Amino acid sequence: MRLAHDGKISQVASTITYKQIRNDLNRYEVGLLLSIGLGLTGSVIALARLRRVAGAISKLVVFSNAVAAGDYRRRIKIKNDYKLALLGDRLNELARSLMRNQRILEEQAEMVAGMLSATRTTSYSSDVDECGKAIAKALCSYAGASDVCVYLKNDDAALVTAGRSGRRIGADGKRIAVHVADCGEYVILAENEKDGESGGHLVGVPLSDRGKILGTIVARFGKELTREQIALGSPRADILGAFALQSAAALSNIDLRERAAEHSATLDEWSQHTAALLQVMSAISPACEIDEALDALTKAAASALKTTGCAILLPDVQNRLTPRACYGKACKPEEILSYRVSQQAYNEKRWVSFDNGRESTDDAHRDECTLYEIGGLLAAPLIINDEAIGAITIFDAKPRKFSSADGDLLMSIALHAAVVLRKAEIFTTESTVAQTLQRSLVSSVPKTCRGVQFCGRYTCGAKDVRVGGDFYDVTPLPDGCVAVAMADVSGKGLNAAIHLAASKYMLKALARAYPKDPAAVLKALNEAINDCFEQNFFITLFHGVIDPEDRSLIFANAGHPPGIITNKAGGMHSCLLGGGIPLGTGWPHSYENYTAKLSHGDILLLYTDGVTDAIKDGERLELEGLHKMLFEIGPCSGDMLVSKLMLRLDSECGLDGRDDVAALTVMLEERAETFENKPIAVQYQRVAD
Amino acid sequence: MKTNRLQFNISAWPISQQAVPNKSARLVIQDDFSQVSADVLASSVQSIIADCPNEIIVDVGKIDVIDSSGLRALLVAAQRCSAAGIGFRLENVSACVARIAGISGLSEILGLSECDVPKISIKHDIDLRQENWKTQQFVAESSAQMVGEMRDKIVAQAREAGASGIKLCDIKIAIGEAIANAFRHGSTDSGINLIRVKCRTCKEAFWVEIEDEGETFDPDSVPEPDPNILKDHGMGIYIMRHTMDVVEYSFNHPGNRVRMVKWLVDD
Numbered sequence: 018m019r020l021a022h023d024g025k026i027s028q029v030a031s032t033i034t035y036k037q038i039r040n041d042l043n044r045y046e047v048g049l050l051l052s053i054g055l056g057l058t059g060s061v062i063a064l065a066r067l068r069r070v071a072g073a074i075s076k077l078v079v080f081s082n083a084v085a086a087g088d089y090r091r092r093i094k095i096k097n098d099y100k101l102a103l104l105g106d107r108l109n110e111l112a113r114s115l116m117r118n119q120r121i122l123e124e125q126a127e128m129v130a131g132m133l134s135a136t137r138t139t140s141y142s143s144d145v146d147e148c149g150k151a152i153a154k155a156l157c158s159y160a161g162a163s164d165v166c167v168y169l170k171n172d173d174a175a176l177v178t179a180g181r182s183g184r185r186i187g188a189d190g191k192r193i194a195v196h197v198a199d200c201g202e203y204v205i206l207a208e209n210e211k212d213g214e215s216g217g218h219l220v221g222v223p224l225s226d227r228g229k230i231l232g233t234i235v236a237r238f239g240k241e242l243t244r245e246q247i248a249l250g251s252p253r254a255d256i257l258g259a260f261a262l263q264s265a266a267a268l269s270n271i272d273l274r275e276r277a278a279e280h281s282a283t284l285d286e287w288s289q290h291t292a293a294l295l296q297v298m299s300a301i302s303p304a305c306e307i308d309e310a311l312d313a314l315t316k317a318a319a320s321a322l323k324t325t326g327c328a329i330l331l332p333d334v335q336n337r338l339t340p341r342a343c344y345g346k347a348c349k350p351e352e353i354l355s356y357r358v359s360q361q362a363y364n365e366k367r368w369v370s371f372d373n374g375r376e377s378t379d380d381a382h383r384d385e386c387t388l389y390e391i392g393g394l395l396a397a398p399l400i401i402n403d404e405a406i407g408a409i410t411i412f413d414a415k416p417r418k419f420s421s422a423d424g425d426l427l428m429s430i431a432l433h434a435a436v437v438l439r440k441a442e443i444f445t446t447e448s449t450v451a452q453t454l455q456r457s458l459v460s461s462v463p464k465t466c467r468g469v470q471f472c473g474r475y476t477c478g479a480k481d482v483r484v485g486g487d488f489y490d491v492t493p494l495p496d497g498c499v500a501v502a503m504a505d506v507s508g509k510g511l512n513a514a515i516h517l518a519a520s521k522y523m524l525k526a527l528a529r530a531y532p533k534d535p536a537a538v539l540k541a542l543n544e545a546i547n548d549c550f551e552q553n554f555f556i557t558l559f560h561g562v563i564d565p566e567d568r569s570l571i572f573a574n575a576g577h578p579p580g581i582i583t584n585k586a587g588g589m590h591s592c593l594l595g596g597g598i599p600l601g602t603g604w605p606h607s608y609e610n611y612t613a614k615l616s617h618g619d620i621l622l623l624y625t626d627g628v629t630d631a632i633k634d635g636e637r638l639e640l641e642g643l644h645k646m647l648f649e650i651g652p653c654s655g656d657m658l659v660s661k662l663m664l665r666l667d668s669e670c671g672l673d674g675r676d677d678v679a680a681l682t683v684m685l686e687e688r689a690e691t692f693e694n695k696p697i698a699v700q701y702q703r704v705a706d
Numbered sequence: 707m708k709t710n711r712l713q714f715n716i717s718a719w720p721i722s723q724q725a726v727p728n729k730s731a732r733l734v735i736q737d738d739f740s741q742v743s744a745d746v747l748a749s750s751v752q753s754i755i756a757d758c759p760n761e762i763i764v765d766v767g768k769i770d771v772i773d774s775s776g777l778r779a780l781l782v783a784a785q786r787c788s789a790a791g792i793g794f795r796l797e798n799v800s801a802c803v804a805r806i807a808g809i810s811g812l813s814e815i816l817g818l819s820e821c822d823v824p825k826i827s828i829k830h831d832i833d834l835r836q837e838n839w840k841t842q843q844f845v846a847e848s849s850a851q852m853v854g855e856m857r858d859k860i861v862a863q864a865r866e867a868g869a870s871g872i873k874l875c876d877i878k879i880a881i882g883e884a885i886a887n888a889f890r891h892g893s894t895d896s897g898i899n900l901i902r903v904k905c906r907t908c909k910e911a912f913w914v915e916i917e918d919e920g921e922t923f924d925p926d927s928v929p930e931p932d933p934n935i936l937k938d939h940g941m942g943i944y945i946m947r948h949t950m951d952v953v954e955y956s957f958n959h960p961g962n963r964v965r966m967v968k969w970l971v972d973d
Contacts, residue, residue, distance in 0.1 A: 579843075584855060586851060586852075586855070587847075588846055588847040588849055588851060588852045588855075589844060589845070589846040589847070589852050589855055589856055589859070590844065590845045590846070591842065591843070591844050591859065592842075592843040592844070592845065594841050594842065594843050595841065611840075641845075641900065644845045644900060645897070645898050645900065648847040648898050648900075649898060
């Protein structure tokens with residue numbers, strides 16, 4: 018087949034002749050024979066050659082297999098063939114290179130493993146110095162450094178040594194550390210030869226955590242390591258960088274842990290401080306009186322600071338502190354030398370302490386502390402508005418070094434206690450004045466006056482309200498009669514006592530001015546209070562005039578609970594109704610006089626609303642409850658009646674506090690006899706022979 | 707015990723010949739004539755009858771007023787004497803005792819002269835403004851001893867207001883009955899029971915209100931008493947209605963409350 022020029026395949030088989038085929042065969046045979054001859058000769062030669070090459074190749078194969086299996090120490094030597102010998106040399110070169118690289122890798126792996134181990138060590142370190150030392154040691158042990166120094170920034174951003182291994186780094190190292198800490202870069206500095214030692218390199222690696230540079234690792238590498246081996250980008254440099262990052266993280270964690278621990282300790286301290294303070298405040302807050310508050314404070318302060326004694330000292334007129342309240346064994350109520358420390362705290366307005374009084378350089382003080390068993394002492398001033406009002410001093414029988422926390426706690430206690438003490442002092446002063454006033458006002462009822470017996474009882478309201486506004490009064494009048502009054506002044510405390518005093522003595526004067534006209538007394542008193550006090554308070558008042566001769570009672574009432582006359586047998590009560598508005602409301606008012614007769618044995622009971630407002634079985638006693646209580650008490654004398662009434666009110670209603678309670682009985686004297694008489698109902702007489 | 711507090715003085719009484727020629731017994735009512743003393747009178751009359759006197763004379767001169775219990779005791783005594791054939795009469799009878807006997811229809815039985823039954827009158831021109839009234843309040847433990855004392859206290863108020871004569875007598879009778887009723891029916895068994903009395907007086911009228919703590923009752927259901935039937939109770943309301951000008955009952959205060967008015971001036 019051949020291709021026609023037009024690209025078409027044409028059938029030529031029919032055109033090839035036999036002759037042409039024969040000629041072609043003859044030419045092929047000659048060539049073939051020549052080729053065979055030449056081939057045989059060449060083959061012989063080649064075979065000889067191949068035998069030498071094949072041996073060399075076989076050695077090369079064995080060698081390459083051994084190298085591939087990791088035997089980098091094996092070497093090959095081929096002599097017969099130059100090129101194969103060259104190949105063998107190259108393979109030997111390769112094996113050496115592989116062996117070197119393997120050693121490098123092993124070294125690096127060892128370094129990495131060491132660094133990892135060191136990282137764990139640094140991570141587990143509990144403080145910065147320990148961690149710094151671990152970093153330095155790890156670099157010397159695993160990274161090939163001969164000397165390492167770890168620098169960290171302190172709170173002032175200055176570098177301080179946190180750990181070192183090997184020799185000192187020297188001034189160059191410190192300069193590198195400062196530079197690296199500033200720029201955060203990896204730095205290499207070649208060291209000059211000195212002291213006969215060939216110079217190595219100093220490497221500075223930044224300790225950086227989350228972008229913040231904490232410090233620098235400066236490592237010295239000996240001359241056995243080339244600059245390239247430690248240059249940036251080398252595996253060693255990478256490992257150093259990675260280790261520095263881990264170390265920085267570990268250092269940062271340690272710092273955080275330390276700060277957290279510090280905060281936790283601070284919080285614990287604050288918590289204890291606050292708890293102790295609360296304990297003291299809750300102990301002294303309920304106290305109203307100054308002495309009560311002082312006693313509570315000494316006990317609570319000694320307990321809060323776990324000491325054996327406490328004293329409160331207050332200044333006298335010469336501004337000299339004298340003990341006012343004492344608690345505990347070591348505390349002495351008299352003036353002792355140890356209180357000089359209290360005086361110092363008071364004068365300087367700061368806490369002062371000594372650890373062991375028995376080691377005092379002052380002989381007298383030492384003897385005193387030995388005698389009184391005073392070891393440690395801590396004193397703090399009581400301050401209000403920057404003014405010292407006294408000092409609190411705590412004692413310990415044993416030597417004790419008071420910490421600044423103890424001092425601060427005592428200062429806090431003193432600051433809070435000073436406020437409570439000042440209030441208690443004010444309260445006590447006011448209460449004492451008011452009580453003195455009221456005692457003089459209330460308790461002046463005579464037992465008898467012109468043949469009339471009186472018996473009064475007064476109970477204050479709540480414990481913290483020492484002064485009430487109830488009063489009763491008896492005034493002998495010029496005409497032989499006796500005026501009796503029961504009143505309740507609005508308000509509490511000193512103001513109520515002042516109003517009470519004013520009302521009482523105006524009433525006394527007016528009662529003498531209008532001896533037979535209680536209504537006129539009330540009218541004039543109402544006007545006087547309205548004019549003088551401008552509705553600052555009001556007062557309910559029962560005012561009566563008893564004529565012992567005819568046993569008559571004239572009374573007027575200004576909004577006060579009605580008086581009750583109990584009969585001799587105690588079984589019937591007459592209520593003295595009638596009256597007008599309370600006094601002092603600002604309105605003029607004309608009151609009316611009412612009359613009643615006091616029979617033999619009758620008792621007039623006057624009282625304040627504290628009686629009828631008393632709570633019994635959850636309900637107000639009211640007037641009805643009072644009637645029943647009086648019936649249950651039964652017949653008795655006036656003083657017994659008022660005593661029993663108050664006792665029953667206290668036991669059944671609990672006079673604990675909501676209001677003052679006052680009660681007064683009035684009884685004509687000639688009937689103060691026994692109540693054993695029995696009425697005769699029927700007497701019959703019988704006619705007999 | 708309440709009865710132990712009473713003392714009875716029994717002694718021989720030499721009957722003067724000119725006053726009582728034959729053997730007779732004389733009983734003197736010394737004090738208030740309450741339920742207890744009424745019982746004592748009945749038993750005393752019974753024991754005297756055993757001595758067969760010709761006559762029993764009950765001197766009531768020392769008592770000003772008598773209530774329905776006392777009236778009943780006198781009636782029982784009179785009937786027992788009649789049954790035993792013994793004479794019975796009252797001496798020194800006060801106007802009030804005679805009046806309650808008359809109101810009750812017992813004048814004849816007790817040997818008293820008849821009296822007029824009072825008429826209920828209504829006044830329309832009384833000034834009831836508060837300021838004209840005087841108010842008094844009494845509270846008593848519900849006991850027999852308190853009945854008379856409380857009545858006297860209230861009556862004193864009426865007297866002070868100007869009541870006198872038959873009006874005062876009527877007030878005494880009605881108050882006595884009301885308080886006795888409060889005591890008898892207005893007391894519960896538990897604790898102390900109170901009787902509360904409030905009275906208001908002016909020149910024209912006497913107004914009183916009596917409260918007890920007893921169970922409520924319907925006063926209209928109480929029948930008019932028959933003097934010949936000796937019932938223990940039942941005359942009080944009848945007597946009150948016939949002695950006072952206004953008698954009203956109300957309840958739940960928490961017990962019963964009776965309010966009565968007596969006009970002190972005539973039409």
